[in-house]
Amino acid sequence: MYKTSVCNGWIYASAKKKTAIAKVKMCLNDKFVFNINKSDKDNRINDALFKFITFTVFELIRYKNFQVFVTVRGGGITSQAYAIRLAIVKCLLCLNDSIKPVLKANNYVTTDSRIVERKKCGHRKARKSCQFSKR
Template identity: 40%
Template sequence: MLNSNQNKAIYSGTGRRKTSIARVKLIPGSGKLIINGIPGELYLQFSPNYLRISCAPLNILGLIKEYDIYIRVEGGGLTGQADAIRLGIAKALCNINPENRVTLKSEGLLRRDSRIKERKKYGLRKARKAPQYSKR
């Protein structure tokens, strides 16, 4: 996709995990990470684990300093958001070059983790936790 006012290509992808949704835009640049208008390291609380998870597709393909990443993420907590960002970046990289798909798919980065919280049922305290049984 070509952005008319900057004359640079913008590649987008959407990632989801639990209740988090991440909309990712990759623009050729110097490698900066902006999440919800905040530098990525600050948003992810300088956690090396969250940063490693989020940028895994770029590290695998060796493109860590090739693209500026702009992300709009909402819902869930930091773990779900980091996983949603990873999937969004992986999908955007597939839009850039279809050959990236083979590498990312073999690493398991294009698979959406569909596990979500189970709903609470009536008569129970949580989804499966029941009140203590009393015989008398």
């Protein structure tokens, strides 16, 4: 279904949200390990919103024994969290396809394809134009 690859027990997936790109490497393990950009002590892990967005997937499926390595770049903290969550969902669906209805009911499977609109010439931004002078 998704473009995921499996090699030596590891599952690889990538996802995007706005300009954030997340690449996830995941496998089953006896304890939960979560690394972002090759670091255990990343500032994003302490952020409450980041934790809520990324870790609710594991609470929803009620299984946490995974080893997850994430490489993420671009975008802000929130868009990075959504990209990581989508990549994790892709890996989980590669492992077990029967959890798809549960994830789909919570809108974790859908990809948000919205991006910033480009700037038009003769305008200040994408839609904002210069002030119109009547006289």
